[in-house]
Amino acid sequence: GNSVTQMEGPVTLSEEAFLTINCTYTATGYPSLFWYVQYPGEGLQLLLKATKADDKGSNKGFEATYRKETTSFHLEKGSVQVSDSAVYFCALRRRDDKIIFGKGTRLHILP
Amino acid sequence: GAGVSQSPSNKVTEKGKDVELRCDPISGHTALYWYRQSLGQGLEFLIYFQGNSAPDKSGLPSDRFSAERTGGSVSTLTIQRTQQEDSAVYLCASSWDSLSGNTIYFGEGSWLTVV
Numbered sequence: 001g002n003s004v005t006q007m008e009g010p011v012t013l014s015e016e017a018f019l020t021i022n023c024t025y026t027a028t029g030y031p032s033l034f035w036y037v038q039y040p041g042e043g044l045q046l047l048l049k050a051t052k053a054d055d056k057g058s059n060k061g062f063e064a065t066y067r068k069e070t071t072s073f074h075l076e077k078g079s080v081q082v083s084d085s086a087v088y089f090c091a092l093r094r095r096d097d098k099i100i101f102g103k104g105t106r107l108h109i110l111p
Numbered sequence: 112g113a114g115v116s117q118s119p120s121n122k123v124t125e126k127g128k129d130v131e132l133r134c135d136p137i138s139g140h141t142a143l144y145w146y147r148q149s150l151g152q153g154l155e156f157l158i159y160f161q162g163n164s165a166p167d168k169s170g171l172p173s174d175r176f177s178a179e180r181t182g183g184s185v186s187t188l189t190i191q192r193t194q195q196e197d198s199a200v201y202l203c204a205s206s207w208d209s210l211s212g213n214t215i216y217f218g219e220g221s222w223l224t225v226v
Contacts (some may be wrong), residue, residue: 043220100146
């Protein structure tokens with residue numbers, strides 16, 4: 001079946017550290033892949049997306065590359081800030097429009 | 112509307128009562144999704160609609176849960192005989208369909224507390 005697996009949190013880093021949040025998926029066909037972010041007290045919002053293999057999504061200094069060979073879409077940022085503290089969700093969207101989310105990874109950035 | 116609108120934003124209900132949660136998607140969006148987020152948990156898929164049809168109802172936790180969508184727009188999620196374990200945030204989202212790369216937009220959620 002289709003599923004999304006992301007690293008369990010919480011992840012705690014110091015400001016300016018390098019961030020990686022791993023995400024792998026299983027799916028038939030070629031889904032689109034997304035990262036959503038939920039800041040404290042706010043709703044879910046799209047962070048970035050990639051619609052085909054080797055595409056790189058980027059936004060706010062975050063990047064993720066659609067890797068078909070490893071079925072991965074890891075989220076990276078070179079230098080995190082306190083304001084990046086949030087819960088991050090990896091998701092895939094199938095051709096039939098069903099969207100499946102991972103369990104989320106809580107990120108804490110210490111000043 | 113400008114965004115996905117959900118109501119009520121907060122609902123406290125007694126165990127055993129029925130509740131209805133409403134979602135008004137972004138105008139023109141044909142795909143509509145319901146998810147549940149429990150405290151400290153991820154997003155649990157409940158059901159989605161393409162137009163008025165629900166191709167996949169597999170995520171509904173029990174037969175106490177049902178959802179409908181009329182006119183290809185507003186959707187209602189109904190929980191009958193609520194239980195304490197139903198307490199969660201119920202999130203609605205919508206998007207254009209037919210292209211899998213389309214972004215989905217979330218509402219602010221309906222916080223349900225069953226006491």
